[in-house]
Every structure is written in C-alpha cells, then in structure tokens.
Amino acid sequence: MRILLIEDDIKTASYVSRGFTEAGNTCDVVDNGQDGLFQATRESYDVMIVDRMLPGLDGLSLVKALRAAGKKTPVIFLTSIGGLDDRVEGLEAGGDDYLVKPFAFSELAARVSALARRPTMQQEQTTLKVHDLELDLIRRRVTRAGQEVELQPKEFSLLETLMRNEGRVLTRTMLLERVWDYHFDPQTSVVETHISRLRSKIDKPFDTALLHTVRSTGYSIHAPR
Amino acid sequence: MRPVRLIRSSGFRIAATFTSIFLLAAAIAGTAAYSIVSEELTKRHERALDEDYAVILSSFSKGGLSDLKETIDAHASAFRSRDGIYLLRDQNGGKIAGNISSAPTSISGNFVDATSLGIDADYGYFIKRGELGGHSVIVGRSAEDVSEIEEIFKDGSMWAAIVLIAISLAGAIMLSQRMNRRIEVIKGALESVSDGKFDTRIPMTGQGDDIDTLSELMNSTINRLGSSVESIRQISNDISHDLKTPLNRLRINLEEALEGQAAGKSVAGEIEEAYDESIRIIGTFDALLRIAQIESQARRARFAELNIVEVMADITDFYQASFEDADMELGVNLPVAVPSIHGDRELLTQLIANLLENAMRHCPSNARVTCAIAFKDNAVVLSVSDNGEGIPAEQRDNVLRRLYRLEKSRTTPGSGLGLSMVKAISDLHGATLSLEDNEPGLVVVIRFPVGPIDGAGSGLS
Numbered sequence: 209m210r211i212l213l214i215e216d217d218i219k220t221a222s223y224v225s226r227g228f229t230e231a232g233n234t235c236d237v238v239d240n241g242q243d244g245l246f247q248a249t250r251e252s253y254d255v256m257i258v259d260r261m262l263p264g265l266d267g268l269s270l271v272k273a274l275r276a277a278g279k280k281t282p283v284i285f286l287t288s289i290g291g292l293d294d295r296v297e298g299l300e301a302g303g304d305d306y307l308v309k310p311f312a313f314s315e316l317a318a319r320v321s322a323l324a325r326r327p328t329m330q331q332e333q334t335t336l337k338v339h340d341l342e343l344d345l346i347r348r349r350v351t352r353a354g355q356e357v358e359l360q361p362k363e364f365s366l367l368e369t370l371m372r373n374e375g376r377v378l379t380r381t382m383l384l385e386r387v388w389d390y391h392f393d394p395q396t397s398v399v400e401t402h403i404s405r406l407r408s409k410i411d412k413p414f415d416t417a418l419l420h421t422v423r424s425t426g427y428s429i430h431a432p433r
Numbered sequence: 434m435r436p437v438r439l440i441r442s443s444g445f446r447i448a449a450t451f452t453s454i455f456l457l458a459a460a461i462a463g464t465a466a467y468s469i470v471s472e473e474l475t476k477r478h479e480r481a482l483d484e485d486y487a488v489i490l491s492s493f494s495k496g497g498l499s500d501l502k503e504t505i506d507a508h509a510s511a512f513r514s515r516d517g518i519y520l521l522r523d524q525n526g527g528k529i530a531g532n533i534s535s536a537p538t539s540i541s542g543n544f545v546d547a548t549s550l551g552i553d554a555d556y557g558y559f560i561k562r563g564e565l566g567g568h569s570v571i572v573g574r575s576a577e578d579v580s581e582i583e584e585i586f587k588d589g590s591m592w593a594a595i596v597l598i599a600i601s602l603a604g605a606i607m608l609s610q611r612m613n614r615r616i617e618v619i620k621g622a623l624e625s626v627s628d629g630k631f632d633t634r635i636p637m638t639g640q641g642d643d644i645d646t647l648s649e650l651m652n653s654t655i656n657r658l659g660s661s662v663e664s665i666r667q668i669s670n671d672i673s674h675d676l677k678t679p680l681n682r683l684r685i686n687l688e689e690a691l692e693g694q695a696a697g698k699s700v701a702g703e704i705e706e707a708y709d710e711s712i713r714i715i716g717t718f719d720a721l722l723r724i725a726q727i728e729s730q731a732r733r734a735r736f737a738e739l740n741i742v743e744v745m746a747d748i749t750d751f752y753q754a755s756f757e758d759a760d761m762e763l764g765v766n767l768p769v770a771v772p773s774i775h776g777d778r779e780l781l782t783q784l785i786a787n788l789l790e791n792a793m794r795h796c797p798s799n800a801r802v803t804c805a806i807a808f809k810d811n812a813v814v815l816s817v818s819d820n821g822e823g824i825p826a827e828q829r830d831n832v833l834r835r836l837y838r839l840e841k842s843r844t845t846p847g848s849g850l851g852l853s854m855v856k857a858i859s860d861l862h863g864a865t866l867s868l869e870d871n872e873p874g875l876v877v878v879i880r881f882p883v884g885p886i887d888g889a890g891s892g893l894s
Binding site for chain 1: 719755783786790794
C-alpha cells in the first residue's frame with residue numbers, strides 16, 4: 209500500500225509511518241498543508257491520512273481542494289478535534305473516515321486498510337462466502353456446511369459487514385459505526401456481547417472457528433489458515 | 434451631572450432638537466398670523482380712505498370749492514390729526530383747509546411717515562391724494578393700530594419663545610437625567626459583568642420601552658456569556674481535580690515500572706496498567722469535552738424532526754443481549770406513535786445508552802429495567818426505571834454534577850460523567866430531567882415539550 213501521511217506533529221508522524229512501514233507499506237510523510245496538496249496531486253496513493261490542524265493549509269481545505277481537482281484518493285482525517293460536528297464536517301469536506309487523537313495504531317491500521325481495499329466498483333454480489341459459511345443477501349439466509357443458521361436481523365448485518373471485509377480486522381468502533389450507525393463509545397462490552405452471540409451461532413456448533421478475535425484490536429472473519 | 438455631559442447626553446439633545454423644531458414652527462405660524470391680521474387692517478384703512486375721498490369728491494362736484502372746503506373742515510375737526518389727516522391746498526401749495534399744515538409736495542406711494550406730515554409719532558399714515566379743480570387734496574388714516582399689532586406680536590412672540598425655551602430646557606434636563614439614570618444603571622451592570630460578576634442583571638422598568646427591550650437582550654447575553662464562562666471554569670476545575678488523581682496513578686505505575694526495570698524485573702504488568710490508565714484518562718477527557726460542547730448549544734444547528742420511539746427501539750435492541758448476559762431484564766414499553774420531537778438522533782441515542790449503562794452498572798443481577806415512552810400533558814415523556822437500590826433523595830441533585838459518584842460506586846467502572854451528559858443533552862433539547870423514587874429503585878424521567886423549543890434567547894437557526 210502507498211500511503212501519504214500529512215501530519216505536522218513529528219512524534220505522531222514517525223509513530224504512524226514506522227507502524228505502516230513495518231507492516232510492509234510505503235508511507236510518505238509531509239508536514240504541512242501546501243506541500244501535502246502538491247504531493248497528493250503529483251503522485252498516486254492508495255490512502256491519505258490527513259491531520260486537520262496543519263500549518264499552511266488546513267486539512268479540511270486541503271481535501272476540498274483535492275476533491276475539486278478530481279482526485280478520488282480515500283482520505284482519513286486524523287485529529288485532536290474531538291468535536292461532535294467535526295466528523296460530519298470532515299465527511300462533508302470529502303473525507304472518507306475520521307479518527308480522533310489519541311488513537312491506537314491498530315485502530316488506524318484497520319481503518320486505513322478498510323479504505324484502501326474498498327472496491328471502487330462493487331460488483332453485484334448476491335452471496336458472500338467464507339470457507340463453508342454462506343450468506344445469501346437476497347433471501348437473507350445464512351448456512352454453514354449446508355446447515356441453516358437462524359440469525360436476528362442485526363446479527364445478520366454484523367455477519368454481512370464482517371464477511372464483506374473477509375480477512376481484514378474490524379475494530380469495535382468500526383463495527384458500531386457500520387452495523388448500528390452509532391458514533392458514541394459504549395462504556396460496557398455491548399459489541400463483544402453481540403460478537404459472542406453471533407459466534408455461538410456460526411462457530412460453536414462446528415469444528416473450525418471462522419470469527420476470530422484480534423487481541424486489543426477487533427474482529428476478523430476468515431477461513432482457517 | 435457636569436454641564437458638558439448634560440449637553441452631550443442623548444436625552445438633552447433630543448429635547449433641544451425638538452425645542453428648535455417647535456420654535457421654528459411657532460415662528461412660521463406667528464408670522465403667518467401677523468401678516469393676515471396686518472393685511473386685513475390695511476384693507477380696512479384703504480376702504481375707509483376711499484369712502485372719505487368719495488364724500489369729498491361728491492361735495493366738490495355738487496357745491497364747488499366752498500363746499501369742498503367745508504366738508505374738509507368738518508372732517509378735519511371730527512378727527513384728531515393722530516387718527517386721520519385732511520389737507521386742501523391751492524395751486525401754489527398754500528393751505529386752504531385741513532388739520533395739518535404741511536405735506537411733502539411730491540409723495541410717491543400711499544404710505545408716509547408721521548414726521549413728513551409734521552406729526553410727532555413713530556407710525557405711518559395711509560394716504561390718498563387727488564386734484565380737484567386745480568386744488569390738491571390729501572386724505573390720510575393713521576396706521577397706529579397696525580404698528581401696535583406689530584408691537585404686540587413682537588413682544589408676545591419674544592415672551593413666548595423665552596417661556597418655551599425655559600420649559601423645554603427644564604424638560605430636556607429632566608428627560609436626560611431620567612435617561613442618564615437608566616443608562617447609568619446599565620453601565621453599572623455591564624461594569625460589574627466585566628469584573629466577572631455574571632449573575633448581574635439589568636433591572637427592568639416594566640414599561641416595555643426600547644431600553645427595556647435592549648436591557649432584556651443584554652441580560653440574556655450576559656446569561657449566555659455567564660454560562661459559557663461557568664462551563665469553562667467548571668471544566669478546568671473538573672480537569673484539575675478529577676484528572677489529577679488518575680494522572681497521578683499513571684505516574685506511580687510508570688515509576689514502578691522504572692524501578693522494576695532498574696531491579697531487572699519484568700515490568701510488562703506495570704506498563705499494561707499504565708496503558709489502561711491512560712485509556713481511561715483519555716475517555717474521561719473526551720467525555721468532559723463532549724459535555725462542554727453539548728452545553729455550548731452549537732449542536733442545535735443539526736436538529737431535525739425525529740421519532741423518539743424509533744430511537745428507543747433501536748438502542749434497547751442494541752443493549753438487550755448485554756442485559757441478558759448480566760442476568761437482568763430489559764423491558765421496553767413503547768406506544769404505537771407519539772408526536773415527533775425536534776432533536777439530535779445521535780445525542781438522544783447516547784442519552785438512552787448512558788441511562789441503560791448506568792442501570793446495568795449499578796443494579797444487582799435479576800434487576801428489572803424498564804424503558805418507556807408516553808405522551809401526556811403536551812410532552813413526550815421518556816423514562817428509564819429500575820428496581821435496584823435507587824439514589825437517596827438528598828443525593829439526587831449531586832449525581833447530575835460532573836464526575837460526582839456516590840461513595841459506594843467509587844469502585845465500579847465508569848467516568849462518573851454519564852448522568853451529567855444526560856443532563857446536558859436533555860437541557861439542549863429544552864427537556865426537563867428528573868430523578869424520582871421508583872419504590873424501590875430509580876426512575877429517570879425526561880419530558881420533551883412538544884412544539885418549537887424556546888431556548889434561553891439563543892434562537893434556532
């Protein structure tokens with residue numbers, strides 16, 4: 209993955225770029241808005257990570273300019289502005305995701321990889337398949353090894369979201385946003401409870417586990433490796 | 434009050450301007466009245482002169498010079514020369530009859546001064562002249578009354594102006610003093626606000642005039658300013674008091690880790706503890722900022738009509754499994770339809786979530802928590818009740834304070850911000866929040882008045 213990081217805080221920039229480089233990605237770092245915009249238009253990246261408070265040109269204006277220039281590179285805003293409206297403002301400016309500082313690198317990595325590999329043109333899929341688990345989007349039916357699995361509507365959405373991102377880690381907050389459209393931080397383990405309910409239906413009765421917990425990060429569904 | 438300040442005061446200026454306009458109007462009206470009266474008098478004199486002259490003319494045409502002389506003598510003796518003059522002269526200018534001895538030989542116009550007729554007076558005469566058989570006749574009427582009227586008008590208007598100016602000056606001083614008193618009060622109040630006393634209010638006179646309207650606006654501005662400052666003050670207090678403790682714990686963890694490392698021990702445990710502590714500190718900090726933002730009311734810009742029943746159904750569905758796992762029962766009692774309310778879906782979701790998490794955290798297992806929505810007395814009433822231990826009546830106000838936690842709940846997780854966020858969100862929606870006794874247990878009731886929300890002078894955008 210080629211990542212462009214536009215961040216003026218040296219400590220955060222080196223922390224993030226080291227993380228991505230160690231995972232085998234290329235991460236270019238720019239420390240101000242104008243150079244960031246120049247770099248983003250000159251070269252092609254899979255994902256851009258943009259701080260909102262930047263010297264020269266602020267993050268929102270940068271992304272607006274980028275979108276006006278027709279660049280569709282996915283953008284995730286990174287910021288210490290944890291305001292209620294800032295997420296909406298960021299998305300309205302043309303951002304694709306939003307992460308508030310301070311953050312865990314695993315959360316950023318999960319969000320970046322979800323953005324980077326987001327298919328540009330989603331071909332009409334009617335069934336999702338992971339190993340022997342099948343999800344029929346039309347009839348809203350789930351089977352594992354040919355056996356029908358009864359799911360509640362939200363459990364179905366949760367499984368669908370996980371399966372559409374097969375092999376990728378989805379964090380607790382990403383699931384909250386994508387499955388329930390909730391943007392607050394529950395103080396109790398609600399998401400975990402829903403995952404364990406789902407797990408007891410799709411994994412427990414079978415030999416191999418498909419739904420995996422990634423320690424201190426989130427969850428991922430994939431075939432046994 | 435110093436004279437300069439009096440003259441500069443807007444009350445005085447208004448009164449002075451008004452007086453000038455009034456004086457000008459009075460002057461125009463007076464001049465008009467005077468000219469009408471004097472014109473009327475002049476006409477009368479001219480008519481009388483015409484009549485006199487006609488009589489003299491007819492006496493001459495009937496009886497010749499002797500009759501003319503007689504008539505003029507008769508007229509002249511009937512009038513004092515102050516009131517009317519008559520003079521008949523021969524071709525050489527010698528007096529034949531009349532009550533004055535001389536007259537200017539060449540008079541132009543029909544008005545002459547008294548002195549040119551040899552009379553000692555300061556007014557003039559309307560005159561009419563004619564030639565009858567080589568003799569010249571002058572008939573005149575005194576314009577004394579016209580001059581007197583002019584005098585009266587001059588004197589009268591001077592006195593009227595003096596009285597008018599005196600009264601309006603007194604009025605101006607009174608008016609400006611009254612205005613100044615009110616302005617002084619407002620000035621005093623604003624000075625006290627700038628000294629940081631945000632509980633100051635400008636007193637209203639109750640007259641509902643423009644100054645009252647302005648004062649009301651200023652009061653609501655002071656109120657808003659006060660609550661913003663209070664909220665900033667509160668948050669800095671909260672941070673300094675309540676984040677210090679966990680920050681100190683974090684420091685101790687790190688110190689222990691450093692000591693352990695120096696002693697060559699494994700310090701993974703200490704570092705993990707420090708990490709968890711930092712996560713909690715960030716959580717508390719975020720919650721504090723979020724509450725402050727909700728209280729700033731800026732969020733109202735994104736308000737929309739929404740169905741609270743739907744919001745409640747979604748969030749209770751989300752928490753149902755967690756309640757089951759905690760061996761608690763979550764009952765949901767929703768009506769088919771209630772009027773929609775004007776609000777923020779995300780924040781209302783958070784409000785209910787906080788109440789549910791509070792109930793889950795503080796109730797024993799087997800407790801029953803009930804969420805309900807009803808419509809009564811023109812309000813949509815949302816309630817979350819439990820049959821746990823409840824909150825003692827005397828502590829119910831305290832729990833709405835930031836970071837306040839009942840002594841017994843110090844050991845349970847949570848930032849202590851859940852209920853204060855609920856309070857902030859319900860305030861933002863113009864709703865009233867009350868904590869009541871569920872006998873046993875706690876019931877949190879939030880009443881959303883239906884109809885436009887009337888915020889404290891904020892105005893909806």
